Amino acid sequence: MSALSLLPVRRRVPGVFVALGLTLAVGWLVVLVDGGQLFNQATTVSLLHVAAGLGLVAVGQTLVILGGSLDLSVAYVISLSTLVAAETMNGSDGALLPAVGLALAVSAGVGLLNGLLVTRFRVNAFIATLGVGLLLKGYLDSNYDGPAGTTSPALVQSLGYQRVGPVPLSFLLLLALTGVVWFALARTRFGHHLVAVGGDPEVARLSGVRNDRVLVAAHVLCSLCAGLAGIYLASRLGSGAPRVGTEGLYDLESIAAVVIGGTALAGGRGGVVGTVGGVLLLASIDAIFNQLEVDAFFKQVIRGVVIIAAVAVYARRALRKAAS
Amino acid sequence: MPDPPPLLTLRGIGKSFLGVRVLDGIDLDVAPGEVHAVVGENGAGKSTLMKIVSGGYAPDTGSIEVAGARRVLRGPRDAQRAGIGIIHQEFNLLPERTVAENVHLGHEPVRHGLVDRRAMREHTRSLLAAIGETDLAADTRVGRLGVAQQQVVEIAKALALDARLLIMDEPTAALADHEVELLYGLVRRLQQRGIGVLYVSHRLTEVFDLSDRITVLKDGRLVTTVDTADTSTDDLVRHMVGRELSSYYPDRAAPDDLGPVRLTVRGAGNRKLRAVDLDLRAGEVLGIGGLQGSGRSALARALFGVSPFTTGDVTLDGRPVRLRSPRAAVRAGIAYVTEDRKGEGIVPRQSVLDNALLAGRAVFPARSGHAARTRRVRDLLAAVEVRAAGDDQEIRFLSGGNQQKVVLARWLALDPRVLLFDEPTRGIDVGAKSAIHDLVRRLARDGAAVLMISSDLPELLGMSDRIVVMRDGRIAGELPADATEEDVVALAVGHAPEADR
Amino acid sequence: TDEPGGGPGGGSTSAAGSGTGEQSKFFVQADYDAELALLGATPTGPADKPWEQMLNPTMVDTTTFRKAGPHKLCFSNAALNNPWRQVGFKTMQAEVAAQGSRISEFVHVDAEGKDQKQIADINDLLGKGCDALIVSPNTTATLTPAVEAACKAGLPVVVFDRGVSTKCPVTFINPIGGYGFGHVGAEFVSQKIKPGGKVLALRILPGVDVLETRWSAAKVAFDKAKVDVVGVEFTDGDPAKTKKIVDDYLQRYGTIDGVWMDAGAVAVAAVEAFQDAGKPVPPINGEDQLDFLKVWKDKGLTAIAPTYPTYQWRTPVIAALRILDGQQVANPWKLPQPTITQDNLDRYLDPGMPPLHYAMCGCTDLPGYPQRWK
Amino acid sequence: MQLVQRRPSSPRRVRLRPGGVLPILALLAVLLVLVGIRQPDFLDPPSLMSFLGRSAPVILLAAGQYFVIVSGEFDLSVGSLVTAQVVVAARLIDSDPARTWPVVLLLLVFGALVGLVNGLVTTRLRVPSFITTLGMFLILVGAVYLWSDGAPKGGLSEEFRRFGRRAIEDVPLLGRMPYALLVLVVVAALAVLLMRSDFGRTLLAVGDNPRTAQLSGVRVWRTRTVAFVLSGLAAAVAAILLGGYSGVSFQAGAGLEFGAITAVVLGGVALGGGRGSVVGAMLGALSLELLFALMNFYGVSGALRSTVQGAIILLAVAVSATRSSSR
Ligand SMILES: Nc1ncnc2c1ncn2[C@@H]1O[C@H](COP(=O)(O)OP(=O)(O)OP(=O)(O)O)[C@@H](O)[C@H]1O
Ligand SMILES: Nc1ncnc2c1ncn2[C@@H]1O[C@H](COP(=O)(O)OP(=O)(O)OP(=O)(O)O)[C@@H](O)[C@H]1O
Numbered sequence A: 001m002s003a004l005s006l007l008p009v010r011r012r013v014p015g016v017f018v019a020l021g022l023t024l025a026v027g028w029l030v031v032l033v034d035g036g037q038l039f040n041q042a043t044t045v046s047l048l049h050v051a052a053g054l055g056l057v058a059v060g061q062t063l064v065i066l067g068g069s070l071d072l073s074v075a076y077v078i079s080l081s082t083l084v085a086a087e088t089m090n091g092s093d094g095a096l097l098p099a100v101g102l103a104l105a106v107s108a109g110v111g112l113l114n115g116l117l118v119t120r121f122r123v124n125a126f127i128a129t130l131g132v133g134l135l136l137k138g139y140l141d142s143n144y145d146g147p148a149g150t151t152s153p154a155l156v157q158s159l160g161y162q163r164v165g166p167v168p169l170s171f172l173l174l175l176a177l178t179g180v181v182w183f184a185l186a187r188t189r190f191g192h193h194l195v196a197v198g199g200d201p202e203v204a205r206l207s208g209v210r211n212d213r214v215l216v217a218a219h220v221l222c223s224l225c226a227g228l229a230g231i232y233l234a235s236r237l238g239s240g241a242p243r244v245g246t247e248g249l250y251d252l253e254s255i256a257a258v259v260i261g262g263t264a265l266a267g268g269r270g271g272v273v274g275t276v277g278g279v280l281l282l283a284s285i286d287a288i289f290n291q292l293e294v295d296a297f298f299k300q301v302i303r304g305v306v307i308i309a310a311v312a313v314y315a316r317r318a319l320r321k322a323a324s
Numbered sequence B: 001m002p003d004p005p006p007l008l009t010l011r012g013i014g015k016s017f018l019g020v021r022v023l024d025g026i027d028l029d030v031a032p033g034e035v036h037a038v039v040g041e042n043g044a045g046k047s048t049l050m051k052i053v054s055g056g057y058a059p060d061t062g063s064i065e066v067a068g069a070r071r072v073l074r075g076p077r078d079a080q081r082a083g084i085g086i087i088h089q090e091f092n093l094l095p096e097r098t099v100a101e102n103v104h105l106g107h108e109p110v111r112h113g114l115v116d117r118r119a120m121r122e123h124t125r126s127l128l129a130a131i132g133e134t135d136l137a138a139d140t141r142v143g144r145l146g147v148a149q150q151q152v153v154e155i156a157k158a159l160a161l162d163a164r165l166l167i168m169d170e171p172t173a174a175l176a177d178h179e180v181e182l183l184y185g186l187v188r189r190l191q192q193r194g195i196g197v198l199y200v201s202h203r204l205t206e207v208f209d210l211s212d213r214i215t216v217l218k219d220g221r222l223v224t225t226v227d228t229a230d231t232s233t234d235d236l237v238r239h240m241v242g243r244e245l246s247s248y249y250p251d252r253a254a255p256d257d258l259g260p261v262r263l264t265v266r267g268a269g270n271r272k273l274r275a276v277d278l279d280l281r282a283g284e285v286l287g288i289g290g291l292q293g294s295g296r297s298a299l300a301r302a303l304f305g306v307s308p309f310t311t312g313d314v315t316l317d318g319r320p321v322r323l324r325s326p327r328a329a330v331r332a333g334i335a336y337v338t339e340d341r342k343g344e345g346i347v348p349r350q351s352v353l354d355n356a357l358l359a360g361r362a363v364f365p366a367r368s369g370h371a372a373r374t375r376r377v378r379d380l381l382a383a384v385e386v387r388a389a390g391d392d393q394e395i396r397f398l399s400g401g402n403q404q405k406v407v408l409a410r411w412l413a414l415d416p417r418v419l420l421f422d423e424p425t426r427g428i429d430v431g432a433k434s435a436i437h438d439l440v441r442r443l444a445r446d447g448a449a450v451l452m453i454s455s456d457l458p459e460l461l462g463m464s465d466r467i468v469v470m471r472d473g474r475i476a477g478e479l480p481a482d483a484t485e486e487d488v489v490a491l492a493v494g495h496a497p498e499a500d501r
Numbered sequence C: 001t002d003e004p005g006g007g008p009g010g011g012s013t014s015a016a017g018s019g020t021g022e023q024s025k026f027f028v029q030a031d032y033d034a035e036l037a038l039l040g041a042t043p044t045g046p047a048d049k050p051w052e053q054m055l056n057p058t059m060v061d062t063t064t065f066r067k068a069g070p071h072k073l074c075f076s077n078a079a080l081n082n083p084w085r086q087v088g089f090k091t092m093q094a095e096v097a098a099q100g101s102r103i104s105e106f107v108h109v110d111a112e113g114k115d116q117k118q119i120a121d122i123n124d125l126l127g128k129g130c131d132a133l134i135v136s137p138n139t140t141a142t143l144t145p146a147v148e149a150a151c152k153a154g155l156p157v158v159v160f161d162r163g164v165s166t167k168c169p170v171t172f173i174n175p176i177g178g179y180g181f182g183h184v185g186a187e188f189v190s191q192k193i194k195p196g197g198k199v200l201a202l203r204i205l206p207g208v209d210v211l212e213t214r215w216s217a218a219k220v221a222f223d224k225a226k227v228d229v230v231g232v233e234f235t236d237g238d239p240a241k242t243k244k245i246v247d248d249y250l251q252r253y254g255t256i257d258g259v260w261m262d263a264g265a266v267a268v269a270a271v272e273a274f275q276d277a278g279k280p281v282p283p284i285n286g287e288d289q290l291d292f293l294k295v296w297k298d299k300g301l302t303a304i305a306p307t308y309p310t311y312q313w314r315t316p317v318i319a320a321l322r323i324l325d326g327q328q329v330a331n332p333w334k335l336p337q338p339t340i341t342q343d344n345l346d347r348y349l350d351p352g353m354p355p356l357h358y359a360m361c362g363c364t365d366l367p368g369y370p371q372r373w374k
Numbered sequence D: 001m002q003l004v005q006r007r008p009s010s011p012r013r014v015r016l017r018p019g020g021v022l023p024i025l026a027l028l029a030v031l032l033v034l035v036g037i038r039q040p041d042f043l044d045p046p047s048l049m050s051f052l053g054r055s056a057p058v059i060l061l062a063a064g065q066y067f068v069i070v071s072g073e074f075d076l077s078v079g080s081l082v083t084a085q086v087v088v089a090a091r092l093i094d095s096d097p098a099r100t101w102p103v104v105l106l107l108l109v110f111g112a113l114v115g116l117v118n119g120l121v122t123t124r125l126r127v128p129s130f131i132t133t134l135g136m137f138l139i140l141v142g143a144v145y146l147w148s149d150g151a152p153k154g155g156l157s158e159e160f161r162r163f164g165r166r167a168i169e170d171v172p173l174l175g176r177m178p179y180a181l182l183v184l185v186v187v188a189a190l191a192v193l194l195m196r197s198d199f200g201r202t203l204l205a206v207g208d209n210p211r212t213a214q215l216s217g218v219r220v221w222r223t224r225t226v227a228f229v230l231s232g233l234a235a236a237v238a239a240i241l242l243g244g245y246s247g248v249s250f251q252a253g254a255g256l257e258f259g260a261i262t263a264v265v266l267g268g269v270a271l272g273g274g275r276g277s278v279v280g281a282m283l284g285a286l287s288l289e290l291l292f293a294l295m296n297f298y299g300v301s302g303a304l305r306s307t308v309q310g311a312i313i314l315l316a317v318a319v320s321a322t323r324s325s326s327r
């Protein structure tokens, strides 16, 4: 992974927002010609909900990727978190806070395991998190036959369905989380150290950074974000769902969103703002195709092309920048 | 021994890598305000020792005392806490981060729990100023800097720690002379403040200029520690190499050794270079001088097709050539030994042999069979005296100097017509240096045209048949072989009128 | 461990079985009994149109939804990611075509197997001026809130295939169901094998309600018949994995005397595994996919094919139109669920159709047959 | 070349270095012993041969993935490529034996072509391969569903299926020789030879430090593209064997890319490139297959399987990783 790109890319990318703007403009026009409306209330709300779910995961994923690691277990953490939350609440508002706390604690525990495997046991992140994912899958498969638990009505009504104008509460949560993470990356030692570890672990180590701690913290935070996404999904679904994470392809899609957002898969370069752009781009493509009722398989083909094309455009821009 | 406890006391330090003993029973101490030089051949174990003192490696045996107190350094962080800073031989910088971020990595200043970016920038500015580097902006991305400027950042990074003991592992390898002067000043100021300095260098002049005592390592063992005042260059060389080195530079080319013009460059330029005119004759060593950033490396990189000329013409043996890529250049018979060994010279996890065979394998299908090619490369590795556990050892485990020799062997195996050397002896010990000098001269005598960039003025003057000095991406002038250091510097900084060519 | 409490249903029996493990949390004795009873019931409605037939119907009034046509029907689909759903959806489209001018527009949104997306989809459809909403939920429990929201919006909702845990839709359409399916296969296999014979149960994946009910009914049957179920394995619907599993079980036990499976996707692979090992194919159940029916006939297998008919995809369209006409419909609308046996095998085996086509599509009279399904 | 100290440079040290095949051999041995205890007749030649034959596709995919990984990239598209190939083959052959060979040829070309596109997009357009091949994955799955209207059509001829399903029976000593194993042996030998050739060495160098490789005259983009083409070809051969083994289905290749990457890492190959052997990668795949068989023999319950699998993979990689690390 280290040598994916030989060329330096400027840091303040969010060129993804250019792509996003273009996509929305073209999409709006095409949908209009088709006789629909892209920016009606229902569609916008749906779009932002989809973005919120993926976004919460992707923000966490950005952290580990920046640190030169990767988390493929997020999909299972999400499922687990929906179940822990919904089962603990069991339909009562009183158990809301303990349930959220427990779900986050369990998620953090998984993150800790990931982190320790990657650092203490030096297992490559790809394998470590894939393996932990399998462990969780086994647990979920053997203990759950389907949805379980009931989310507290208060949570469903607030996080799940409450919105301010066309903007769901969950999307505001995503924006807040993004802000916090952005700030942490730019202005805390942890952020500086994380980017350093991702850039070159040996350089970081020799400079006195405690790589292991930093990476473990990043993994815990990533899992926490996935746990948060799980809580949000539980609030949408009304119960815990043992497959919601994998069905949603949150593992690969979150990584795709991060990379589309301009963060280098090898680590050390990128940021969380771009990731949100990537998430919005993916969600917009979905929304547009939904409006146009494009066949799901055709849509998948187009998605594949758009993902590659979007990244290719940045890569070109970076290439030109580096040359100038 | 001085009265206050030594800043650093090493006793019986030993270290093995994968069963190979690299350091054995090293005793060493550094007093406050002392500059203690450590010298030795490539692979003698200097950098390993320095990394042990700075917490990068854990020693297998022995003890470390800092200011009289015994310490177990579990990592670089512990060493920093103990007041030990280090300038690494290989750069330890993050190309994607700014100068200020690099300088403060691991100990960012915080205010109210948040990183204080302004303090970081200002501190960096003052550190850079202390080294005399005033026009390097603190928020430039390090990846955009040339090697010499990166070296300056590396120094600033070590200074930022405000250490009691500063280790400098070949700090001047990438520096030009006037910057070396600035570094001298810096070291003396540190000395006055009672800071101890461990100074590793292959440039014996520096060692004599700066140090109070000198420790000589050989094959991982301590040969001797002497007071600088009581020793001479010849003594030191004998300790290091185990034999006398008679003369430093081989004879220059005689006028009738020079062949026809092999390489001509006319009116060539690109983003970094303008109006470059150059003739390079077979059999000659053309030295390229200049300050850092003057475009010397850019010239070599243009000729090698890395960032090609966009204007002008290049001919090779009278035929026009288009050097659009390194591969095209290699095919045309050009070889390039880069200045950034770690980033561009080696494939770290491949064996010594694979590294030496790389270019041949990539560009030319084995001309006379694989076995013959391998045999030839093995001979060349022996000829340049690579020291390794075997030619199947991964090259990253070799000392810097030995890595450089492997890179040389890689190119020699291709019998190039034109050789571009960018700081060929950077980080190479005296013995090997003179071997490389002999080699370069022999290559020229055998008919190759050699272009040699060097920031080491004595080397430049000693080796070159002609010297071209660059400034601001142009050729500032040309000097004959008997030029003086002053002539070169004058041209490089632009004080002297440009000489006719 | 951390037993999930209060899933839908809950009352689970745990007959002491041999190798069948614990009973699924989805198992509901009352539903099981009801479904088994339905297997023997006689449907009302036209005999040649099983998709319009009803088992033990209770009719509900729909006059409040009466509306002048032509209508805009909207369909939120869980997924189109397997041949069963493909055949079903094509049948549904053909049904829409067959209704001609009665339907002005048919909007289809595919949730790609994601609960979260289907919730958004339904929400989205509510803004599109649909006259009726058809939902094939991805997961029962999790789509309930979204369906409830749709009911509240005032338009008639028709749910089919999987249900939702709310009574608000006008009707819920499906065939008898998983218990019936699982029971028929398991009964057959237990009857055909010699006493004490070894049975291998092949399941697709855990946690899907339709499949869970199939297995839980089979488990009851096997436990009752005291069959030795030597293994319950998940195949992910992957034929290669299936063959490897069967191969390894053959090696481990020497012979396997019966194979039960919860879906037909890997039936042919299981049969092949016996053939490749040079062993006779034991009594086995599959589904109404043509590739299995063909192997069954060609190799003279001892087999049975319970079905979960794809013709049920026609019914929601019919139901929606009836509702918009103000006609009464059954709720729940239970469709018959025929079984393919040795006796009627030839009737269903149409060699002209593709191997993964479902025989029970009830589509031969629809416009575009057979081209549309090829 | 001078040797600083000759004494410890024994062959043992050489093989123990990171990236060697020793750890995976050890794992394989442990698994074999465990299988042998539970199911001794599994180790009889005919049954072992069958096992190797049915494992051939996965091993081939691991070999293909190895080329890409060792050059510093990823190929996430192989699973979908296998699915696409099987479905395309069924539709084109349509049970007509005469079309078998042309279609086999076509599949190879198709595999190479997909690899070529992956390679060119990654190297020339500079899209990270994770994204390129993820995109390709989406495209292939979508396209094949689209093309076949959601359900595979046609059928494979018996001739086509022979490669993956049949064996030469009554072979002395071995009992039987599956065609798939023959194919595997040939391809594995080619892969080993390739990695020993100039190309293989260059490939490792590219994965290790592309910058140096480029400055030594290597056409980095071409080398990497070739690696992708090799992976595509391996996927094509795997698809032919797998389609033969189990017939047509959309499930044919599902998840194989993760299996292959896991196998490669288990075999001691470093993600990120530059280190590891193709033999290790193939042994890694064999170990995984053996692990699955082991779980069948021990009757590890269906749902718990992934837990056991995950735990064993983590354990194996962690043990070999911590053993080979030093400071
Ligand atoms: N991480 C490592 N693993 C194995 N061997 C190593 C490692 N680091 C250094 N060595 C070996 O230790 C010996 C000493 O290396 P070191 O870098 O200390 O030499 P040096 O004196 O600094 O040489 P130079 O002047 O070339 O920088 C060399 O033979 C080298 O091959
Ligand atoms: N790894 C690299 N990748 C791309 N360009 C590089 C690399 N290393 C060096 N360069 C370019 O080559 C130039 C080096 O030549 P420069 O113009 O700095 O003159 P110089 O006199 O050779 O300086 P120095 O003394 O630092 O080598 C750098 O400015 C840089 O742009």
Ligand SMILES: [Mg+2]
Pocket (backbone or CB within 6 Å): B046, B047, B048, B089, B169, B399, B400
């Ligand atoms: Mg050194």
Ligand SMILES: [Mg+2]
Pocket (backbone or CB within 6 Å): B147, B296, B297, B298, B339, B422, B453
């Ligand atoms: Mg230079």
